[in-house]
Amino acid sequence: MSVLVYTENWKGKFRKSTFEAVSYANELAKLLATDVVALSFGEVSDEELNKLGNYGASKVLSVSGINKGDSQQVANIFAKNAADASIIIFASTYTSKMIAPRLSAKLKIGIASNVISLPSSTSPITISRKAFSGKAIEKTIIKTEKAILTLAPNAFGLVECVGSCSIEKINTSENASVLIEGEEITRGKISLAEAEIIVSAGRGLKGAENWGMVEELAELLGAATACSKPVADIGWRPHEEHVGQTGKAVAPNLYIAIGISGAIQHLAGVNSSKVMVVINTDAEAPFFKAADYGIVGDAFQIVPKLIEEIKKAKN
Amino acid sequence: MNIVVCISSVPDTTSKINFTENGSKFDSSGIQFVINPYDEFGLTKAMMLKEKAGGNVRVITVGDALVEPVMRKALAIGADSAIRINANPTDSYFTANEIAIYLKENPADLIIAGRESIDYNSGAVGGMIAEILNLPFVNACNGLEIDGNSAKLCREIEGGKENLSASLPLVIGGQKGLVEESDLRIPNMRGIMQARSKPLMVIEPSSDENLTSSESFEKPAEKSACKLVEIGNEAELVRLLQEEAKVI
Ligand SMILES: Cc1cc2nc3c(=O)[nH]c(=O)nc-3n(C[C@H](O)[C@H](O)[C@H](O)COP(=O)(O)OP(=O)(O)OC[C@H]3O[C@@H](n4cnc5c(N)ncnc54)[C@H](O)[C@@H]3O)c2cc1C
Numbered sequence: 001m002s003v004l005v006y007t008e009n010w011k012g013k014f015r016k017s018t019f020e021a022v023s024y025a026n027e028l029a030k031l032l033a034t035d036v037v038a039l040s041f042g043e044v045s046d047e048e049l050n051k052l053g054n055y056g057a058s059k060v061l062s063v064s065g066i067n068k069g070d071s072q073q074v075a076n077i078f079a080k081n082a083a084d085a086s087i088i089i090f091a092s093t094y095t096s097k098m099i100a101p102r103l104s105a106k107l108k109i110g111i112a113s114n115v116i117s118l119p120s121s122t123s124p125i126t127i128s129r130k131a132f133s134g135k136a137i138e139k140t141i142i143k144t145e146k147a148i149l150t151l152a153p154n155a156f157g158l159v160e161c162v163g164s165c166s167i168e169k170i171n172t173s174e175n176a177s178v179l180i181e182g183e184e185i186t187r188g189k190i191s192l193a194e195a196e197i198i199v200s201a202g203r204g205l206k207g208a209e210n211w212g213m214v215e216e217l218a219e220l221l222g223a224a225t226a227c228s229k230p231v232a233d234i235g236w237r238p239h240e241e242h243v244g245q246t247g248k249a250v251a252p253n254l255y256i257a258i259g260i261s262g263a264i265q266h267l268a269g270v271n272s273s274k275v276m277v278v279i280n281t282d283a284e285a286p287f288f289k290a291a292d293y294g295i296v297g298d299a300f301q302i303v304p305k306l307i308e309e310i311k312k313a314k315n
Numbered sequence: 316m317n318i319v320v321c322i323s324s325v326p327d328t329t330s331k332i333n334f335t336e337n338g339s340k341f342d343s344s345g346i347q348f349v350i351n352p353y354d355e356f357g358l359t360k361a362m363m364l365k366e367k368a369g370g371n372v373r374v375i376t377v378g379d380a381l382v383e384p385v386m387r388k389a390l391a392i393g394a395d396s397a398i399r400i401n402a403n404p405t406d407s408y409f410t411a412n413e414i415a416i417y418l419k420e421n422p423a424d425l426i427i428a429g430r431e432s433i434d435y436n437s438g439a440v441g442g443m444i445a446e447i448l449n450l451p452f453v454n455a456c457n458g459l460e461i462d463g464n465s466a467k468l469c470r471e472i473e474g475g476k477e478n479l480s481a482s483l484p485l486v487i488g489g490q491k492g493l494v495e496e497s498d499l500r501i502p503n504m505r506g507i508m509q510a511r512s513k514p515l516m517v518i519e520p521s522s523d524e525n526l527t528s529s530e531s532f533e534k535p536a537e538k539s540a541c542k543l544v545e546i547g548n549e550a551e552l553v554r555l556l557q558e559e560a561k562v563i
């Protein structure tokens with residue numbers, strides 16, 4: 001038996017969330033006294049595949065020559081290599097969210113998504129997951145002998161270990177059902193889903209022309225930028241930046257909210273952040289109830305000062 | 316074109332979430348139920364596709380009689396008919412399996428689910444339906460054009476979009492971008508009147524199979540009060556973030 005983990009790469013490099021998933025799989029494997037096997041799809045160099053060993057994988061199965069975004073194709077190959085797995089782990093990515101449920105139905109293995117803990121029991125597997133857009137934590141029991149777990153974003157850190165892995169190449173003849181025609185990458189920088197720090201701003205900033213200081217602060221912190229829904233709707237910022245219930249759900253270590261009131265739908269997408277800082281002129285803004293740190297006052301005064309202080313602290 | 320839109324009935328986004336019976340059951344008292352926002356984008360897209368190319372739009376749900384007002388709303392928005400599978404869903408597999416069983420008997424060219432439901436957030440039902448029916452599936456779909464039997468799709472990926480092509484029949488998990496917010500339709504009086512006489516078929520579930528069970532719910536720990544820093548003392552905020560929170 002083994003813990004099988006789906007390892008996703010972006011243009012040949014594994015994502016941070018992949019290493020987190022392998023780290024989690026390794027913790028789980030220790031609990032079950034078994035090994036971690038990683039399954040990789042697409043072209044990845046041996047050097048990169050070997051990195052999986054640093055987080056606990058003892059064997060890597062590398063499947064090349066496929067469109068990893070084709071959920072049908074990937075689920076079929078997955079199923080063929082899952083016979084020995086007792087638990088299958090996915091990080092939360094757009095692609096894994098297409099594959100994991102398919103695999104669950106295909107193999108009739110119970111699935112829990114948004115997982116935020118190691119199992120509290122392993123027979124049956126009992127796990128805590130986020131539900132109601134972060135407003136509740138659900139305890140789910142997997143009724144099947146095996147389980148599929150999809151981890152909540154940024155819920156687990158990286159755990160390095162000394163180890164190495166063997167690499168096995170798999171060739172496939174699966175037919176594609178979905179073809180990739182191209183892609184548009186909106187931000188070459190840091191993707192919101194994986195960002196450790198997010199600087200976000202709302203209607204309080206009054207106009208697109210005022211985002212310079214937001215971007216400067218983000219740049220300084222190595223952060224991604226985000227915005228509230230009305231800001232994207234008015235067109236001050238691209239839609240990709242819209243976070244909240246109907247936008248992206250994010251879970252960075254630090255979320256800085258500038259001129260955002262903190263409506264329940266906004267909070268639903270950001271309340272998984274570990275630490276939240278709010279800057280708002282209105283002391284009664286609901287965001288102050290959810291935040292860890294705050295300054296009541298004018299963003300146009302505070303943000304430049306904050307940038308200055310961070311620069312000082314960095315020197 | 317024959318389109319089926321899967322509708323999940325969920326608490327309105329402003330709802331306060333509570334649980335009863337020792338945290339084992341969602342407390343629906345005082346809750347206003349609405350069409351899952353992701354499904355609303357899908358339903359609107361279905362209406363637009365039908366207006367362009369003709370065909371028929373069915374909405375389907377797995378739920379008890381309490382979800383009927385939400386299905387009537389979907390009919391008022393413009394769906395031609397509604398199907399309710401009369402059962403309280405016990406997990407995603409149960410829901411997907413029931414919908415797939417219906418679809419095997421009553422096929423569709425395009426099956427639209429939402430990227431996820433905003434209550435259980437499983438993000439699983441669409442993919443499972445696709446698997447059971449052995450169809451292609453594109454999730455987080457934020458663009459769809461159909462020409463005859465072929466579909467051009469766009470899906471969200473980390474940091475961008477991916478353009479795809481596939482042929483029908485096909486399952487998607489929809490989200491904003493499929494249509495824009497400004498395209499969403501509010502039922503008008505005529506639609507509401509017409510909805511009353513549109514067919515809402517109730518069928519009994521065919522199986523009770525599920526793979527998981529929900530044991531209990533709890534609310535996340537309350538955050539401790541927000542620490543306020545005086546304006547002008549931004550240096551203190553930086554210190555707190557470095558030394559206390561250790562996040563920068
Ligand atoms: C179904 C539904 C789904 C929704 N989904 C989302 C979602 O996903 N994401 C989302 O964000 N919203 C969502 N909303 C909208 C949400 O309800 C709020 O309307 C929205 O979040 C408000 O955005 P805001 O805070 O930027 O603007 P406002 O509510 O206008 O708040 C602006 C804030 O800026 C402060 N301010 C003003 N001037 C300054 C200044 N100089 N310095 C500092 N602060 C200042 C004000 O005090 C105020 O608190 C949704 C709504 C519905 C009904």
Ligand SMILES: Nc1ncnc2c1ncn2[C@@H]1O[C@H](COP(=O)(O)O)[C@@H](O)[C@H]1O
Nearest residue numbers: 321376377428429431432437438439440
């Ligand atoms: N009870 C249900 N009846 C019909 N469709 C559902 C139901 N639950 C979920 N769905 C569909 O599946 C999508 C994803 O839901 P979930 O897997 O619960 O996150 C939703 O957006 C709906 O389109």
